[in-house]
Amino acid sequence: MPFPVNLLQTWAHCDAVLTALNLELRVFNVRDSVLDLRSEQATGRASNTATERQTLTDTIGRLTPLVAGLAPGTPERHTNERLLKAATRRLEDLNVVPPTGTAAAVTAFLQAVDVRQVEVQVPELTTAIAEVTAHRATLSA
Numbered sequence: 001m002p003f004p005v006n007l008l009q010t011w012a013h014c015d016a017v018l019t020a021l022n023l024e025l026r027v028f029n030v031r032d033s034v035l036d037l038r039s040e041q042a043t044g045r046a047s048n049t050a051t052e053r054q055t056l057t058d059t060i061g062r063l064t065p066l067v068a069g070l071a072p073g074t075p076e077r078h079t080n081e082r083l084l085k086a087a088t089r090r091l092e093d094l095n096v097v098p099p100t101g102t103a104a105a106v107t108a109f110l111q112a113v114d115v116r117q118v119e120v121q122v123p124e125l126t127t128a129i130a131e132v133t134a135h136r137a138t139l140s141a
Contacts, residue, residue: 003128005135014136018129025125032118035111049094056091060084 008014063084070077 003131005131008132008135009139011136011139011141014132014139017132018136021125021129021132025122025129028118028121028125031114032122035115035118053091053094056087056094059087060091063087 008017063080067077067080067084070080
């Protein structure tokens with residue numbers, strides 16, 4: 001369904017509408033870029049986290065028997081125990097389950113709404129701008 005461009009009777013009307021529509025389009029394009037960036041970051045973080053988990057698991061697997069074989073009280077054992085504890089703590093931190101429940105569900109839902117809103121609004125705004133621009137060309141100043 002076309003937009004009611006016949007309501008715009010002068011170039012000034014068209015120019016005012018085009019200014020507003022172009023600003024709104026910029027806002028939605030920025031939101032689209034931000035959503036894309038957030039998605040890329042989440043993907044990157046998931047990949048980095050999986051790699052870090054594996055590295056920590058390997059480190060813990062290597063250090064556990066090493067520490068057990070070192071004489072108590074030696075500087076080498078102390079250093080390796082510290083490294084083992086740090087790796088174990090970090091792996092535990094990475095294995096903490098993200099929050100769930102109402103807040104997480106609401107946030108995920110609203111993010112999905114944002115994505116769909118951008119997907120719908122950008123083409124609509126582009127069409128409206130094209131229709132107003134075409135209509136403006138038919139008007140005299």
